[in-house]
Amino acid sequence: MYDGRPIDVKEASFALNNVALSDTYATQYKEFLNFESPIQYSTDKNSWTTELSGFKFVDAGSYTLYAKQEVIVTLTDFEGKTKTEPRDVVGQATYTITPRDVTLTSGSAEKEYDGTALTNNTVTAEGFVNGEGATYTVTGTQTEVGSSENKFNYTLNSNTKAGNYNITTQCGTLTVTEKTTPDPVDPKTNPDTTPTPTPTPIVTPAPTAAPSTDDNAPENTATPAPTATAAPTATPAPAPTAAPAAARAATTIPQTGDNFPAVALVIVMLVAIVGLGITVVLRTDKKK
Numbered sequence: 001m002y003d004g005r006p007i008d009v010k011e012a013s014f015a016l017n018n019v020a021l022s023d024t025y026a027t028q029y030k031e032f033l034n035f036e037s038p039i040q041y042s043t044d045k046n047s048w049t050t051e052l053s054g055f056k057f058v059d060a061g062s063y064t065l066y067a068k069q070e071v072i073v074t075l076t077d078f079e080g081k082t083k084t085e086p087r088d089v090v091g092q093a094t095y096t097i098t099p100r101d102v103t104l105t106s107g108s109a110e111k112e113y114d115g116t117a118l119t120n121n122t123v124t125a126e127g128f129v130n131g132e133g134a135t136y137t138v139t140g141t142q143t144e145v146g147s148s149e150n151k152f153n154y155t156l157n158s159n160t161k162a163g164n165y166n167i168t169t170q171c172g173t174l175t176v177t178e179k180t181t182p183d184p185v186d187p188k189t190n191p192d193t194t195p196t197p198t199p200t201p202i203v204t205p206a207p208t209a210a211p212s213t214d215d216n217a218p219e220n221t222a223t224p225a226p227t228a229t230a231a232p233t234a235t236p237a238p239a240p241t242a243a244p245a246a247a248r249a250a251t252t253i254p255q256t257g258d259n260f261p262a263v264a265l266v267i268v269m270l271v272a273i274v275g276l277g278i279t280v281v282l283r284t285d286k287k288k
Contacts (some may be wrong), residue, residue, distance in 0.1 A: 002100040002164045004129040006056040012039050012067030014089050037070040045090075060099040060164045066092045102127035102165045106138060106150040108172035113179045118142045120150055120172060132160040142174035150174050 040048035041055065045066055057063045068090040076082045107122035123136040134157060140150030149171040156162055 001098050002058075002060045002129070004058070004132065006058050007063075007095050007097055009052060009055050009057065009065065009095065010093075011052060012041070012069075012091060012093065014039070014069050014091065037072075039067050039069045042066045042068075057095050057097060059161060060097045063095045063097075064092055065095065066090060099164055099166045100127055100129065102167045103170060104134070104136075104152075104154060104167060105170040106136075106140065106152045106172045108150065108174065110175040110177065113145050113176050116143065118174050118176055120174065123152055123154070127165070128160070129164075133157050134160065140171065140174055142176050145176050145178050147173055147175040 038050050040050050041052055042048045043055070043063070043065060048068065055065060068088045071087050071089050073085045073087050074082055075085065103126045105124050105126075107120040107124075109118055109120040111118055119138065119141050121136075121138045123138065125133060128134075134154040136152050136154045138150065138152040140148065140152065142148045150173065151171055152169075154167075154169075
């Protein structure tokens with residue numbers, strides 16, 4: 001599996017295959033083969049090198065490494081003559097690096113409805129090799145009561161190759177629940193700005209005069225309110241004028257035993273009348 005490091009490439013070795021050879025011929029086979037030349041390596045069979053360390057297989061994929069070794073073959077004919085021929089023995093090995101599994105998961109969140117959008121910009125990644133990764137753009141949002149996926153996009157970093165990973169995305173859930181209690185009103189930080197309604201005054205309609213039933217009479221109208229009249233100024237009573245002596249003598253009533261009660265009553269009445277500013281002349285006739 002991909003881990004960011006080169007796969008361990010092993011040195012090649014060649015050996016004789018003794019299968020289907022009798023012991024006699026196998027011994028002769030070994031005697032006539034020389035494997036003393038160095039082994040060379042290549043990935044395309046065109047350019048060869050003995051430096052195995054130059055082959056670095058890091059990224060996910062399948063790689064074929066070829067190896068060859070020159071063998072000197074000694075041949076002897078029926079006449080006993082010998083000759084040598086160089087021949088290459090070629091082999092190959094396959095190295096496979098599989099992609100690494102990565103899971104990207106956006107966060108979940110929950111709250112009561114308050115009229116604002118619910119978001120969670122957190123994305124966790126599991127499986128990236130140290131130093132590699134991605135950047136994320138979260139697009140999920142939920143305002144009204146309900147649930148939705150916390151969707152997101154990602155972009156791999158410049159040092160991170162998509163072929164090295166099997167990436168799976170999982171979206172979290174954003175949930176807005178119904179509000180259970182009203183918001184408390186703090187008069188200092190959140191004063192109640194709702195205006196107090198002004199009561200509408202009740203207007204009592206003025207009485208309307210009943211319409212007249214007399215066709216010749218003018219239509220009745222409302223009687224206007226009387227205009228206040230200033231109170232009359234009191235007229236000072238004139239000071240009583242003293243009567244002449246003859247008059248006083250004429251009105252003098254002898255106070256005898258027979259007429260004393262009547263005289264006393266007349267004097268009381270005279271005092272009361274004088275107090276009202278009225279001049280009265282009394283005439284009494286004594287009768288028995």
